[in-house]
Amino acid sequence: xxxxxxxxxxxxxxxxxxxxxxxxxxxxxxxKTSAIKAIATLLEPTFGDILVDGISALHQPERxxxxxxxxxxxxxxxxxxxxxxxxDLFAQAYGLRGEERQAKVxxxxxxTGLKEQMHTLCKTxxxxxxxxxxxxxxxxxxxSVLLLDEPAANxxxxxxxxxxxxxxxxxxxxKTILISSHILSEIEDTCDSLGFMRDxxxxxxxxxxxxSRQKDRATQLKIHLLEPYPALREVISRIPSLSQFEETGTCxxxxxxxxxxxxxxxxxxxxxxVETGVPVSEFICQKPRVEELFLELESASKERGKx
Amino acid sequence: MLxxxxxxxxxxxxxxxxxxxxxxxxxxxxATLYLASFFDGMQEVIPASESESGLAELISIPVxxxxxxxxxxxxxxxxxxxxxxxxxxxxxxxxxKEAGLxxxxxxTPMNPxxxxxxxxxxxxAREYFMFLLTLPFLLHCMVVGKIPLLxxxxxxxxxxxxxxxxxxxxxxIGLVVPKPRAASWVARLxxxxxxxxxxxxxxxxxxxxSFLTILPTYFGKIVPHLLAEGTESLGRFExxxxxxxxEIPFFTFHVSPTTFTFVMQGLILLALxxxxxxxxxxxxxxxxxxxxxxxxxxxxxxxxLGSLWPFFSQGEASGLxxxxxxxxxTKVGLPDQLKNDSLPSISMxxxxxxFFVLNLASLLLLINVCCPDPHRQLKGRQRSGKLGMNRVPLxxxxxxxxxxxxxxxxxxxxxxAVLHLLAVSSETxxxxxxxxxxxxxxxxxxxxxxxxxxxxxxxxxNLGFWGFVGLLWLTPxxxxxxxxxxxxxxxxxxxxxxxxxxxxxxxxQLMVFLAPNIFPDPNPLINLSTSIKIGVIxxxxxxxxxxxxxxxxxxx
Numbered sequence: 117x118x119x120x121x122x123x124x125x126x127x128x129x130x131x132x133x134x135x136x137x138x139x140x141x142x143x144x145x146x147x148k149t150s151a152i153k154a155i156a157t158l159l160e161p162t163f164g165d166i167l168v169d170g171i172s173a174l175h176q177p178e179r180x181x182x183x184x185x186x187x188x189x190x191x192x193x194x195x196x197x198x199x200x201x202x203x204d205l206f207a208q209a210y211g212l213r214g215e216e217r218q219a220k221v222x223x224x225x226x227x228t229g230l231k232e233q234m235h236t237l238c239k240t241x242x243x244x245x246x247x248x249x250x251x252x253x254x255x256x257x258x259x260s261v262l263l264l265d266e267p268a269a270n271x272x273x274x275x276x277x278x279x280x281x282x283x284x285x286x287x288x289x290x291k292t293i294l295i296s297s298h299i300l301s302e303i304e305d306t307c308d309s310l311g312f313m314r315d316x317x318x319x320x321x322x323x324x325x326x327x328s329r330q331k332d333r334a335t336q337l338k339i340h341l342l343e344p345y346p347a348l349r350e351v352i353s354r355i356p357s358l359s360q361f362e363e364t365g366t367c368x369x370x371x372x373x374x375x376x377x378x379x380x381x382x383x384x385x386x387x388x389x390v391e392t393g394v395p396v397s398e399f400i401c402q403k404p405r406v407e408e409l410f411l412e413l414e415s416a417s418k419e420r421g422k423x
Numbered sequence: 424m425l426x427x428x429x430x431x432x433x434x435x436x437x438x439x440x441x442x443x444x445x446x447x448x449x450x451x452x453x454a455t456l457y458l459a460s461f462f463d464g465m466q467e468v469i470p471a472s473e474s475e476s477g478l479a480e481l482i483s484i485p486v487x488x489x490x491x492x493x494x495x496x497x498x499x500x501x502x503x504x505x506x507x508x509x510x511x512x513x514x515x516x517x518x519x520k521e522a523g524l525x526x527x528x529x530x531t532p533m534n535p536x537x538x539x540x541x542x543x544x545x546x547x548a549r550e551y552f553m554f555l556l557t558l559p560f561l562l563h564c565m566v567v568g569k570i571p572l573l574x575x576x577x578x579x580x581x582x583x584x585x586x587x588x589x590x591x592x593x594x595x596i597g598l599v600v601p602k603p604r605a606a607s608w609v610a611r612l613x614x615x616x617x618x619x620x621x622x623x624x625x626x627x628x629x630x631x632x633s634f635l636t637i638l639p640t641y642f643g644k645i646v647p648h649l650l651a652e653g654t655e656s657l658g659r660f661e662x663x664x665x666x667x668x669x670e671i672p673f674f675t676f677h678v679s680p681t682t683f684t685f686v687m688q689g690l691i692l693l694a695l696x697x698x699x700x701x702x703x704x705x706x707x708x709x710x711x712x713x714x715x716x717x718x719x720x721x722x723x724x725x726x727x728l729g730s731l732w733p734f735f736s737q738g739e740a741s742g743l744x745x746x747x748x749x750x751x752x753t754k755v756g757l758p759d760q761l762k763n764d765s766l767p768s769i770s771m772x773x774x775x776x777x778f779f780v781l782n783l784a785s786l787l788l789l790i791n792v793c794c795p796d797p798h799r800q801l802k803g804r805q806r807s808g809k810l811g812m813n814r815v816p817l818x819x820x821x822x823x824x825x826x827x828x829x830x831x832x833x834x835x836x837x838x839x840a841v842l843h844l845l846a847v848s849s850e851t852x853x854x855x856x857x858x859x860x861x862x863x864x865x866x867x868x869x870x871x872x873x874x875x876x877x878x879x880x881x882x883x884x885n886l887g888f889w890g891f892v893g894l895l896w897l898t899p900x901x902x903x904x905x906x907x908x909x910x911x912x913x914x915x916x917x918x919x920x921x922x923x924x925x926x927x928x929x930x931x932q933l934m935v936f937l938a939p940n941i942f943p944d945p946n947p948l949i950n951l952s953t954s955i956k957i958g959v960i961x962x963x964x965x966x967x968x969x970x971x972x973x974x975x976x977x978x979x
Contacts, residue, residue: 156530160705
C-alpha cells in the first residue's frame with residue numbers, strides 16, 4: 117500500500133484463525149493502522165488481496181463490510197445522540213429490524229457495561245465511556261470479525277480488565293478479533309497470537325511460543341528447592357531438554373535453566389527431578405515476555421539500520 | 424422504514440428543547456417580517472382629489488398586502504433552507520469526515536444512495552421544521568393574495584429542487600474539502616457562485632445558465648400575479664425580466680422555464696450525486712472518473728449548443744444581449760468609430776468569448792479532478808506492474824490524461840465549429856468571417872492551454888498547479904490593470920501583449936481579431952495581430968515545454 121511514494125504496507129501477509137484474538141504490535145509508523153483500515157475496506161491497497169471470512173475485501177467490499185466490526189484509534193462519536201440511539205443508528209444501518217434490533221442494542225450495551233448510561237447524551241461521556249460506547253456500536257450487528265485499533269488506549273485499569281474479559285468471551289463465542297495496541301502487557305494477556313510489524317511488513321507472526329522459537333528464545337524455568345541439593349547441576353545435565361543452568365540466589369536453593377520445548381518437555385523434566393529426589397518447592401515456566409521480544413526486535417532492527 | 428440517517432438527524436436536532444427554540448425563532452421572525460410587509464402593502468392612500476369626501480383617505484386592500492408580503496416570505500424560507508441548511512450540510516459532512524464518523528457510515532452495508540439521501544434530509548432536519556412553520560403564512564398569502572395554486576406549486580417544486588441541489592452541492596463540498604471550518608463557507612460561496620453569479624451569464628446569450636435558480640420560475644410564473652390590484656401592467660424592469668423568462672429558445676424550439684429549470688437542475692443533481700456516490704464508496708477516489716467527466720462535458724456542450732443555436736442561426740438572443748441588439752448605438756454611447764452595424768459583431772464577440780471562458784473554466788475543473796497527480800500516477804504504475812499489465816488502462820483514474828484532454832478539446836472545438844458553420848450559412852448573421860482560421864486558431868489555442876494545464880497537474884502537486892494557474896491566468900490581467908491606471912492610451916499595445924498571455928483575456932482578443940468589419944478605421948495605437956501572435960506562440964511554447972518536462976518526470 118502506497119501513500120504517494122511512501123510505502124505504508126509492504127508485502128504484508130498474515131492470517132488469523134477463526135475464534136482467536138490476534139495482536140498487531142509495532143513501533144509508530146509500522147503500518148498497524150493502515151493494515152487495519154485496509155482490512156476494514158477504508159483504504160485501497162495498491163495490489164494484493166484481503167480475505168475476510170472468505171470474502172475479498174478488495175473486490176466485494178460491500179459484502180465484507182457486513183461481517184466486519186471496526187473501531188478506530190481516536191473514537192469519534194455523535195455528540196448529540198444518546199448512547200442507545202448511537203447503537204440503534206448502527207443497528208438500523210446494518211439492517212436489523214424490530215425486536216431483534218432492540219435486543220441487539222441492549223445486548224451490546226450490557227456487554228460493554230453501559231446499561232446505566234444508555235439514556236445519557238454521548239457528549240457527556242468520559243473518554244473511557246466513549247470507548248465503550250464505540251465498542252457497543254461495533255458489536256451491535258454481531259460481526260464475525262472485529263478490528264480494534266488501540267481499543268484500550270483511554271481506559272482505566274478496571275475497564276481494561278473488563279474489556280479483556282469481553283474480548284475473550286467474544287473469541288470463545290467464535291468471533292475473530294484483530295487488535296492493534298501499544299500496551300504490550302494488554303496484548304500479552306489478551307491475544308492468542310501476535311504479529312510484530314516493522315516498516316510496513318510483518319517481522320514475526322505466530323503464538324508467543326512459536327515466535328520464541330523463531331527467535332531462538334528458549335523458555336526459562338524457575339526452580340526453587342526446599343533445601344540445597346548439591347548434585348542438582350549433574351541431574352539437570354542428564355535431562356536433554358534442559359540447559360544453561362544458572363544460580364539466581366545466594367542460598368543455593370534458587371536456580372534458572374533454559375527449557376528447549378514446550379509444556380510436554382517441562383512436565384517430563386519436573387517428573388525426572390522429583391524422581392531423582394530433588395526437593396522441588398517451585399517449578400515455574402517463564403515464557404519470554406512480549407515486551408522483551410519487542411525490544412529485542414527493535415534493537416535488532418536498529419542494528420541492521422546502522423549496518 | 425425511515426432511513427436511519429434521517430432518523431438520526433431528527434433525534435439529534437429535534438429534541439423538545441430544540442423544537443421550542445427553533446420553532447419560536449421561526450414563528451417570531453416569520454410573523455414579524457410577513458405581517459410588517461402585509462400591513463405595509465395593504466395600506467393605500469386615496470388622494471383628496473379622488474376621494475368622495477374630499478379628504479385624503481387611507482384604505483386597506485388585503486390582496487395587495489398579501490401579494491407584497493409573498494416575496495419577503497419566500498426570502499425567509501430561502502434563508503432557512505438554502506442558507507442555514509446548506510451551511511449545516513457542508514460543515515457537518517466535513518466535520519464527520521475529518522473525525523472519522525463517515526468511515527463508520529461507509530462501513531455499513533447501506534447503499535451509498537441511501538447514505539446520501541440520509542445526509543441530505545437528516546442533517547437539515549431543524550431547518551425543514553422551521554420552514555414547515557412558515558407554511559400557515561404561505562397559505563394566508565395564497566388565499567388572501569389570490570395567487571394561483573398551480574403557479575405556486577410550480578414555484579415550490581422548483582424551490583425544493585433548488586434546495587436539494589444546494590444541499591447536495593454542500594454535501595459534495597463537505598466530502599471533498601478537507602477542513603470543516605472552510606467547508607461551510609466554501610459551500611455557501613460555491614452555491615452563490617454556481618447558482619447566483621453564473622446565471623448572470625445567461626444574460627450574455629447562454630440562456631441555460633439562468634435556470635440554475637428559482638428566479639426564472641419566480642419571474643415567469645409568480646411576478647405577473649403579484650401586481651397590486653388595479654395596476655394594469657408591470658413596471659419596465661419587471662416587464663423585461665418576465666419577458667426574458669417566459670419561453671426559452673433552445674435549438675429550434677421553445678421550452679417553458681419550469682421544465683427547463685428541472686432539466687438543468689436535474690442534470691447537475693445527477694453529476695453531483697454521481698460524485699457523492701463515488702466518494703461514499705471510497706474516499707480516495709477522484710470526484711469524477713474520466714468517462715464520467717467526458718460525459719458531463721458533452722452534456723455541457725449540448726446545452727451550450729442548444730442555447731446558442733438561435734443566436735448563431737438567426738441572430739436572436741434573450742436577456743441583456745437580446746435587448747442590446749435592439750438598441751440604437753448612437754444613443755448608448757458607443758465609440759464613434761463603431762458603425763451602427765457593428766453592434767451584431769460586438770454581440771457575437773461577447774457570446775464567443777463567454778463560450779470560450781466557460782470552456783476554459785470547465786477544462787480547468789475537469790483537468791484538476793481527472794488528471795492524476797504524481798502520487799496517483801505512481802500508484803497506477805505500481806499496480807499495473809504488479810498485475811502484469813504493460814500500461815495503466817487508458818480510462819483508469821490513474822492513467823495519464825493526454826487522451827482525455829484531447830477528447831475534451833475535440834468536443835468543444837467541434838461544437839464551436841458547428842456554431843460557426845451555422846452562422847456562416849445563416850442569411851441573417853453577418854458577423855462571422857467565413858474562414859477556416861476562425862475555427863482552427865481558437866481550437867489550437869484551447870488545445871495548447873489544456874495540454875499545459877494537464878502537464879502542470881500531472882507533474883506538480885496542488886500548490887504548484889494552482890500557483891501556475893494563478894500566475895498564468897490572473898497575473899497578466901492585474902498587470903494590465905496597473906498599466907491602464909498609469910497611461911491607458913500610451914500603454915495600450917503593451918497591455919494587449921501582456922493580456923494575450925492569459926487564456927482568459929486572450930480569447931476575447933482573438934474573437935475581435937477574427938471578427939470582420941468591427942473597426943473599419945484601424946486604430947493606429949494598437950496592432951492586434953502582434954498580441955495574437957504573442958498569445959499563440961506563448962501558449963504553444965508552454966504546452967510543449969511542460970509536456971517535455973512531464974515526459975522526463977514520468978520517465979524517471
